[in-house]
Amino acid sequence: MSLDLDVWEIVIGLEVHTELLTRTKLFSGAVNRFGGEPNTHIDPMTLGLPGALPVLNEHAVELAIRVGLALNCTVQRSVFARKNYFYPDQPKNYQISQYELPINADGWLELPSGKRVGIERAHLEEDTGKSTHVGGGGRIHDARYSLVDLNRAGVPLLEIVGRPDLRTADEAKAYVSELRSILVAVGASDGKMEEGSLRVDCNVSVRHRGDSDFGTRCEIKNINSLRAMGRAIDYEAARQADLISSGEAVVQQTRHWNDTEGRTTLLRSKEDADDYRYFPDPDLVEIDPGPEWIERVRAALPMLPSARRHRLAERTGAELERTALVVERGLDELCLTAVDAGADPERVLTHAEHNLADERAAGLDPEAFAQLVAMETDGRLTATQTKAVLAEMVDTGDGPDAIAARHGYEAMDSGSLEPIVDGLIEANPAEWERFCDGDAKVAGFFVGQVMKATQGKADGKAVTALLNARRG
Numbered sequence: 001m002s003l004d005l006d007v008w009e010i011v012i013g014l015e016v017h018t019e020l021l022t023r024t025k026l027f028s029g030a031v032n033r034f035g036g037e038p039n040t041h042i043d044p045m046t047l048g049l050p051g052a053l054p055v056l057n058e059h060a061v062e063l064a065i066r067v068g069l070a071l072n073c074t075v076q077r078s079v080f081a082r083k084n085y086f087y088p089d090q091p092k093n094y095q096i097s098q099y100e101l102p103i104n105a106d107g108w109l110e111l112p113s114g115k116r117v118g119i120e121r122a123h124l125e126e127d128t129g130k131s132t133h134v135g136g137g138g139r140i141h142d143a144r145y146s147l148v149d150l151n152r153a154g155v156p157l158l159e160i161v162g163r164p165d166l167r168t169a170d171e172a173k174a175y176v177s178e179l180r181s182i183l184v185a186v187g188a189s190d191g192k193m194e195e196g197s198l199r200v201d202c203n204v205s206v207r208h209r210g211d212s213d214f215g216t217r218c219e220i221k222n223i224n225s226l227r228a229m230g231r232a233i234d235y236e237a238a239r240q241a242d243l244i245s246s247g248e249a250v251v252q253q254t255r256h257w258n259d260t261e262g263r264t265t266l267l268r269s270k271e272d273a274d275d276y277r278y279f280p281d282p283d284l285v286e287i288d289p290g291p292e293w294i295e296r297v298r299a300a301l302p303m304l305p306s307a308r309r310h311r312l313a314e315r316t317g318a319e320l321e322r323t324a325l326v327v328e329r330g331l332d333e334l335c336l337t338a339v340d341a342g343a344d345p346e347r348v349l350t351h352a353e354h355n356l357a358d359e360r361a362a363g364l365d366p367e368a369f370a371q372l373v374a375m376e377t378d379g380r381l382t383a384t385q386t387k388a389v390l391a392e393m394v395d396t397g398d399g400p401d402a403i404a405a406r407h408g409y410e411a412m413d414s415g416s417l418e419p420i421v422d423g424l425i426e427a428n429p430a431e432w433e434r435f436c437d438g439d440a441k442v443a444g445f446f447v448g449q450v451m452k453a454t455q456g457k458a459d460g461k462a463v464t465a466l467l468n469a470r471r472g
């Protein structure tokens, strides 16, 4: 199945659940920690025992506000609601969530391309426990029995509901990456998709290109990586387009992504909000953070990835999109300080992109980096030598001068090149004559000979210039 993108347009809206990095659970003092022996991170509230009452975790609220502000949301008065459902891994049989009044509403984030994606809401809720189905294929249908681990039940979650503004699988991946960077930057989440602390549900629909109405969507669950999400979107879009093309209708459903088989299968038909019988939780009061708290949180926020990309683009003159990798690697401060110290911005960025993938690169001394770039710009080091010196700077922390000296990369100025070039001209009269007659290929011969004589220390450009000067 593949989709003709001249005919069809994909529409994607993502719901991202992130576990908040608190010490304890959202409504009790049970520890919030990944893993552990099953059913050891629990207490009466987690177990839904009669008489156990929720007490709100203030730090979870603070983290939610941080995320809301980082996503340009309005942080507002909010109310907890009960979402009623049969939850095999949530003994209360309702989930405390926020419904009509979420703590964060109506924001956006900016992708590295510069495109803004709307955020409908980002609300607080509690996580469920985990069921393990034993026997058969590990799914409930053919299991012999099921086990439940409540360690995760009651862990604070922030559900971030994005607007259906995404149009391709790549854009959806960029959105999740950006969101993850923001969550990590504000200290709200560790962003680990593989440990389930960041989980993505993916809503996909298709429409004919040019249509203004959205098509009927399906929601895809069980997406465990960005790669799986991209595959799931493309598969699901093609499936829906095939249905429509053959005269059938897309039915709103929740579907399960099977990464091994590379397809989605029906999980259940989609519930409507009414089915959950939401009502305000009588055990909890509303949260009204108030302007003072909000402003205190805002003032303490770090600079966010999109602002860092814009800053780097402005100060280096680079295209905005080009700055994404450098910021993702956390090398923007290094680059800016090096540029301030006089290094050529273009070379600084090129090195950050191509030669500084090593994790330790962020620890480079910016002054030393600037000095190295200056040595390259002045022609004291060739491009190859600069790359080698840079790698060694990252490795050893030594300065560029010392490393260059160690390798004998020291200043090969044109003064010391002249006798070598002249000697070669004299020793190879036939080649020299061909060069003077305009045979450009022989230039390579001379440059090669000079490199051999200097053990590669000469700057190729300087040799060519000298040869041309000698020809007159």
Ligand code: ADP
Binding pocket: 011, 012, 013, 014, 015, 161, 162, 163, 164, 165, 203, 204, 205, 214, 215, 216, 217, 273
């Ligand atoms: P529900 O109330 O069923 O949760 P919402 O309207 O709140 O539905 O949307 C849930 C998610 O689905 C949001 O992330 C939204 O962006 C996305 N979405 C809504 N309509 C569509 C559509 N037609 N195609 C793709 N995604 C959609």
Ligand code: MG
Binding pocket: 161
């Ligand atoms: Mg919704």
